[in-house]
Amino acid sequence: MEELTIVIGGEQGEGIESVGEILTKVLSQMGFSLYGFRNFSSRIKGGHSDFNLRISSGKEIYVNAEKVNILVAFDRASIDLYINQMDKNSIILYDSKSVKSDNLPIAPKGVIMIEAPFQELASELGSPIMKNMVALGMICALNNHSASSFHKVIQEQFLKKGMKISQLNVEAFEKGYAFIKEKNLFSIPLVPAINSNKMFLSGNEAMVIGALASGCRFMAGYPITPASEILENMINMMPEFGGVVVQAEDELSSVAMSIGASFAGTRSMTATSGPGISLMQEAIGLSGAIEIPLVIIDTQRGGPSSGLATKMEQSDLTAMLGGTHGEIPRIIISPSTVQEAIYDMNTAFNLAEKYQCPVFIAADLVLSTSKQSAEILDPLRIEMERGKRVSDEELAEQGKALYDRFAFTDDHISPRTIPGQKFGTHHATGIEHGQTGHPTEDYENRKKMMIKRMKKIETVTLGEDIKAEGEGEDLLLIGFGSTYGAIREACEAFNKDGIKAGLAHIRLLHPFPADQLEGMINKARQVIVIENNYTGQLADVIKQHIPDHSKIQKLSKFDGRPFAPSDIRKFCKELV
Numbered sequence: 001m002e003e004l005t006i007v008i009g010g011e012q013g014e015g016i017e018s019v020g021e022i023l024t025k026v027l028s029q030m031g032f033s034l035y036g037f038r039n040f041s042s043r044i045k046g047g048h049s050d051f052n053l054r055i056s057s058g059k060e061i062y063v064n065a066e067k068v069n070i071l072v073a074f075d076r077a078s079i080d081l082y083i084n085q086m087d088k089n090s091i092i093l094y095d096s097k098s099v100k101s102d103n104l105p106i107a108p109k110g111v112i113m114i115e116a117p118f119q120e121l122a123s124e125l126g127s128p129i130m131k132n133m134v135a136l137g138m139i140c141a142l143n144n145h146s147a148s149s150f151h152k153v154i155q156e157q158f159l160k161k162g163m164k165i166s167q168l169n170v171e172a173f174e175k176g177y178a179f180i181k182e183k184n185l186f187s188i189p190l191v192p193a194i195n196s197n198k199m200f201l202s203g204n205e206a207m208v209i210g211a212l213a214s215g216c217r218f219m220a221g222y223p224i225t226p227a228s229e230i231l232e233n234m235i236n237m238m239p240e241f242g243g244v245v246v247q248a249e250d251e252l253s254s255v256a257m258s259i260g261a262s263f264a265g266t267r268s269m270t271a272t273s274g275p276g277i278s279l280m281q282e283a284i285g286l287s288g289a290i291e292i293p294l295v296i297i298d299t300q301r302g303g304p305s306s307g308l309a310t311k312m313e314q315s316d317l318t319a320m321l322g323g324t325h326g327e328i329p330r331i332i333i334s335p336s337t338v339q340e341a342i343y344d345m346n347t348a349f350n351l352a353e354k355y356q357c358p359v360f361i362a363a364d365l366v367l368s369t370s371k372q373s374a375e376i377l378d379p380l381r382i383e384m385e386r387g388k389r390v391s392d393e394e395l396a397e398q399g400k401a402l403y404d405r406f407a408f409t410d411d412h413i414s415p416r417t418i419p420g421q422k423f424g425t426h427h428a429t430g431i432e433h434g435q436t437g438h439p440t441e442d443y444e445n446r447k448k449m450m451i452k453r454m455k456k457i458e459t460v461t462l463g464e465d466i467k468a469e470g471e472g473e474d475l476l477l478i479g480f481g482s483t484y485g486a487i488r489e490a491c492e493a494f495n496k497d498g499i500k501a502g503l504a505h506i507r508l509l510h511p512f513p514a515d516q517l518e519g520m521i522n523k524a525r526q527v528i529v530i531e532n533n534y535t536g537q538l539a540d541v542i543k544q545h546i547p548d549h550s551k552i553q554k555l556s557k558f559d560g561r562p563f564a565p566s567d568i569r570k571f572c573k574e575l576v
Helices: 016-029 076-085 118-123 128-142 148-161 163-183 203-213 228-241 251-263 274-289 317-322 338-355 365-369 392-398 443-455 481-496 514-523 537-545 565-573
Strands: 003-011 033-039 048-056 068-073 086-095 112-116 199-202 218-221 244-247 268-272 294-300 331-333 358-364 371-374 466-470 475-479 501-506 508-510 526-531 552-556
Touching (some): 016 048, 016 148, 016 199, 048 076, 076 086, 128 148, 148 163, 203 294, 203 338, 203 358, 251 268, 251 274, 338 371, 358 481, 466 481, 475 537, 481 565, 514 537
Parallel strands (some): 086 112, 218 244, 475 526
Antiparallel strands (some): 199 371, 466 501
16 A cells, blocks of 8 residues: 555553654654644543554655544544544454443444454553553554564663663564464555655644744743643753743743843744733734734634634634734744744744744644654755844944934834843833834824834745645635645545646735735636634635635634545535
8 A cells, every 4th residue: 555544542641642653753764754643632631532643655645534544442432433434444453451342333344343452462561551562563563564663662762761661562562563463464564665764743843943943042931732842842952052941820921021032132932822822912012012023833722712722723813913902013924734834933033033023823733733744954944034133333333322223214124232232222112102212102103103013014925925736727725724735635636536626825824915816816716715713714814805705715614623635525516
């Protein structure tokens, strides 16, 4: 097979993450393209959890497969959830201790159900908790992989628990491997991979790597699903780069600290989710008013309020666009793959300093927590653009007691100073101010300052503001964020059927690339805007900028699950 999907499911706390981590590490080293999706509950232990891994020998993949080839079920819920997605000649391995063989649902024709003694074999080694490694051994045998390629990775995974525990986990793996081989079951091997060695990482991990590579040396954050991993990874990695990470008492403190560090000249960021964005809005307004660079990652999740903390939604767009009281400039970038997430962080820091304003990274739960194959970081693609900074020599030439930090300029961007620079003294206040920062209510000054702040971002571009693929003459599918994978595969299916479909994935959400999108919409016969929210927030933004709304239709999904390609095909078939 050129492609294979494996699902490992059970209760949280049963070691599903460890199985997925080891499996993906080995397969990634072999050169396979991978996409791993985590489905988990809002609790530390208990509640159903599963890891869905799609493996490809060749093409890049950015979404879950809709058919499952191997299901490893530690609980009954895994079988109930996935049995109707099992493909012909697929295999279900279920734990004989926790899943009773009587009264199981009837499997589709061609599906093989195997009662597997995960817990029993692990107990023979003295610890039933090692059933996850028994299951990993069975998966490896079914895929006809060499067992030795997994030994080293298993040992490394558990070495921190001691050599004895590490070796016992290898033995548990071997017991599972031998069980399948002794049963003489047919295997489901993959065509050898053709890709070079790649990283396999989540969007959260990618954004941390991108931030550190881009010179970020301060982060303040408060734990919140699904952004907590960003804070945790920063805490682990930042010391090696000489930076500082602070777990603040709340989100308001986090953003205020980040603004302060940025004011002092350090590249700074914070990361949160929807509830945190709500709490940060007043301080974000301060960043815009005093023209301080700030990078904010928003890993969108289900709302409102605490909502669905571990489920998918893209419903913060309106908050990012206009959540602050009053009007400020802001830039919103939306990565659609893990690869983009790395370099978008570099772009975000450069734009924040160039335009001296807050820059949002509009991530979402699926992008943040799912894992994808990505090319090794290319340091030559990392650029450092610090924006307009005044040197000590330039300040000395001016020789003024107070510096015109908010000076009116032709491009509306005022040169920055850093605290401590001689002749760089100025006020920094959220109250409306003149060129030196002193508060003023002068009407003409107010008008000029608003124009200065708002117009300075008009020249913002990512180079690729819209990621366009396909002709799109019959059908144009528009989206943002992690919906890219589902839209892309839906387009491929339509094109195979003779329908000229194309996608327009919005990478720069603000300032909005209206002229580019309008040209694409004008060429299409039907236009569908696909997004994970109820009201169609992206569709509404498009309608604000595109005068002809007659072709535009919304496809919304808001049940907490990401889009599948079949969701899009089913909706669009009636239109084309």
